[in-house]
Amino acid sequence: MLRNNRLYRTWCGMKKRCYNPNAKDYKYYGGKGITVCDEWLHDFPAFELWSKSNGYSDELTIDRIDSNGIYCPSNCRWITHAEQQRNRSFNVFVEHDGVKKTISEWSRELGMSDKLLYKRYNSAIKHKGECNLEDLLTTPSYPRIYKSKL
Numbered sequence: 001m002l003r004n005n006r007l008y009r010t011w012c013g014m015k016k017r018c019y020n021p022n023a024k025d026y027k028y029y030g031g032k033g034i035t036v037c038d039e040w041l042h043d044f045p046a047f048e049l050w051s052k053s054n055g056y057s058d059e060l061t062i063d064r065i066d067s068n069g070i071y072c073p074s075n076c077r078w079i080t081h082a083e084q085q086r087n088r089s090f091n092v093f094v095e096h097d098g099v100k101k102t103i104s105e106w107s108r109e110l111g112m113s114d115k116l117l118y119k120r121y122n123s124a125i126k127h128k129g130e131c132n133l134e135d136l137l138t139t140p141s142y143p144r145i146y147k148s149k150l
Helices: 006-019 044-053 081-086 103-110 114-128 133-137
Strands: 061-064 076-079 093-096 099-102
Touching: 006 044, 006 061, 061 081, 093 103, 093 133, 099 103, 103 114, 103 133, 114 133
Parallel strands: none
Antiparallel strands: 061 076, 093 099
16 A cells, blocks of 8 residues: 555655645745656656665655755655755754764764754854854853843
8 A cells, every 4th residue: 555655655744745835835835936846856767766876765854955946856865864954954064174064963973962062163264254163172262142131
Protein backbone atom coordinates (compact mmCIF):
# COMPACT_ATOMS: atom_id res chain seq x y z
CA MET A 1 0.00 0.00 0.00
CA LEU A 2 1.52 3.34 -1.09
CA ARG A 3 0.44 5.30 2.00
CA ASN A 4 2.81 3.16 4.09
CA ASN A 5 5.71 3.81 1.71
CA ARG A 6 8.13 6.43 3.10
CA LEU A 7 9.13 7.65 -0.35
CA TYR A 8 5.47 8.13 -1.30
CA ARG A 9 4.84 10.07 1.94
CA THR A 10 7.87 12.25 1.15
CA TRP A 11 6.44 12.99 -2.31
CA CYS A 12 3.02 13.87 -0.83
CA GLY A 13 4.63 16.05 1.84
CA MET A 14 6.66 17.92 -0.76
CA LYS A 15 3.51 18.72 -2.74
CA LYS A 16 1.55 19.61 0.40
CA ARG A 17 4.19 22.14 1.53
CA CYS A 18 4.10 23.77 -1.89
CA TYR A 19 0.39 23.78 -2.74
CA ASN A 20 -1.74 23.52 0.41
CA PRO A 21 -2.12 26.91 2.15
CA ASN A 22 -3.40 25.05 5.23
CA ALA A 23 -0.17 23.06 5.57
CA LYS A 24 1.93 23.94 8.62
CA ASP A 25 5.03 24.85 6.58
CA TYR A 26 3.30 26.29 3.50
CA LYS A 27 4.55 29.81 4.30
CA TYR A 28 8.15 28.61 3.89
CA TYR A 29 7.50 26.82 0.60
CA GLY A 30 4.42 27.57 -1.49
CA GLY A 31 4.06 30.91 0.26
CA LYS A 32 7.53 31.83 -1.01
CA GLY A 33 6.81 30.58 -4.52
CA ILE A 34 8.48 27.15 -4.20
CA THR A 35 6.81 24.62 -6.51
CA VAL A 36 7.28 21.06 -7.77
CA CYS A 37 8.36 20.53 -11.38
CA ASP A 38 5.81 19.22 -13.89
CA GLU A 39 7.79 15.98 -14.22
CA TRP A 40 7.13 15.09 -10.54
CA LEU A 41 3.94 16.95 -9.66
CA HIS A 42 1.44 14.31 -10.81
CA ASP A 43 3.78 11.38 -11.46
CA PHE A 44 4.94 9.49 -8.36
CA PRO A 45 6.68 6.77 -10.48
CA ALA A 46 8.87 9.47 -12.09
CA PHE A 47 9.81 10.82 -8.63
CA GLU A 48 10.42 7.29 -7.37
CA LEU A 49 12.66 6.41 -10.34
CA TRP A 50 14.72 9.60 -9.90
CA SER A 51 14.99 8.98 -6.15
CA LYS A 52 16.18 5.40 -6.47
CA SER A 53 18.66 6.43 -9.18
CA ASN A 54 20.03 9.23 -7.00
CA GLY A 55 20.88 7.61 -3.69
CA TYR A 56 17.54 7.44 -1.89
CA SER A 57 17.43 5.47 1.36
CA ASP A 58 15.04 5.61 4.30
CA GLU A 59 17.70 7.36 6.42
CA LEU A 60 17.91 10.36 4.07
CA THR A 61 15.74 13.43 3.46
CA ILE A 62 15.10 15.36 0.26
CA ASP A 63 16.95 18.65 0.00
CA ARG A 64 16.81 21.49 -2.50
CA ILE A 65 20.36 22.53 -3.41
CA ASP A 66 19.19 26.09 -4.09
CA SER A 67 16.78 26.75 -1.23
CA ASN A 68 14.98 29.33 -3.35
CA GLY A 69 14.61 26.94 -6.28
CA ILE A 70 11.89 24.46 -7.10
CA TYR A 71 11.71 20.72 -6.38
CA CYS A 72 13.12 19.17 -9.56
CA PRO A 73 15.79 16.61 -10.51
CA SER A 74 18.52 19.20 -11.10
CA ASN A 75 17.89 20.98 -7.79
CA CYS A 76 17.30 18.08 -5.40
CA ARG A 77 19.44 15.52 -3.61
CA TRP A 78 19.12 13.03 -0.75
CA ILE A 79 21.07 14.00 2.39
CA THR A 80 21.19 13.09 6.08
CA HIS A 81 19.10 14.89 8.68
CA ALA A 82 22.27 16.46 10.15
CA GLU A 83 23.24 17.85 6.73
CA GLN A 84 19.68 19.14 6.28
CA GLN A 85 19.85 21.02 9.59
CA ARG A 86 23.08 22.71 8.51
CA ASN A 87 21.35 24.11 5.40
CA ARG A 88 18.62 25.99 7.25
CA SER A 89 18.35 29.67 6.35
CA PHE A 90 18.47 30.89 9.95
CA ASN A 91 21.70 29.11 10.93
CA VAL A 92 24.49 31.26 12.34
CA PHE A 93 28.00 30.48 11.09
CA VAL A 94 31.36 31.36 12.64
CA GLU A 95 34.59 30.84 10.69
CA HIS A 96 37.98 29.99 12.19
CA ASP A 97 41.15 29.18 10.23
CA GLY A 98 39.11 28.75 7.06
CA VAL A 99 36.65 26.34 8.70
CA LYS A 100 33.04 27.55 8.76
CA LYS A 101 30.68 25.88 11.25
CA THR A 102 27.30 26.58 12.76
CA ILE A 103 26.99 27.57 16.42
CA SER A 104 25.55 24.08 17.05
CA GLU A 105 28.56 22.42 15.41
CA TRP A 106 30.98 24.57 17.46
CA SER A 107 28.93 23.73 20.55
CA ARG A 108 29.41 19.98 20.03
CA GLU A 109 33.09 20.36 19.18
CA LEU A 110 33.87 22.62 22.14
CA GLY A 111 31.66 20.82 24.64
CA MET A 112 29.79 24.04 25.44
CA SER A 113 26.06 24.74 25.39
CA ASP A 114 24.37 26.21 22.32
CA LYS A 115 22.65 28.76 24.56
CA LEU A 116 25.95 30.08 25.95
CA LEU A 117 27.55 30.30 22.50
CA TYR A 118 24.52 32.10 21.01
CA LYS A 119 24.66 34.58 23.91
CA ARG A 120 28.36 35.23 23.30
CA TYR A 121 27.81 35.46 19.54
CA ASN A 122 25.02 38.04 19.95
CA SER A 123 27.11 40.04 22.40
CA ALA A 124 30.07 40.16 20.00
CA ILE A 125 27.87 41.16 17.06
CA LYS A 126 26.19 43.88 19.12
CA HIS A 127 29.45 45.38 20.37
CA LYS A 128 31.95 44.64 17.59
CA GLY A 129 29.79 43.98 14.53
CA GLU A 130 31.45 40.58 14.04
CA CYS A 131 32.17 37.36 15.88
CA ASN A 132 35.10 34.96 15.78
CA LEU A 133 35.92 31.76 17.62
CA GLU A 134 37.75 33.65 20.38
CA ASP A 135 34.51 35.53 21.12
CA LEU A 136 32.74 32.18 21.60
CA LEU A 137 35.45 30.87 23.92
CA THR A 138 35.68 33.81 26.30
CA THR A 139 33.31 35.62 28.59
CA PRO A 140 32.57 39.03 27.05
CA SER A 141 33.93 42.07 28.86
CA TYR A 142 31.87 44.65 27.00
CA PRO A 143 30.30 47.36 29.16
CA ARG A 144 26.60 46.96 29.81
CA ILE A 145 24.47 49.67 28.34
CA TYR A 146 21.59 50.80 30.49
CA LYS A 147 18.61 52.73 29.19
CA SER A 148 17.21 55.35 31.48
CA LYS A 149 13.58 54.98 32.47
CA LEU A 150 12.38 58.52 31.80
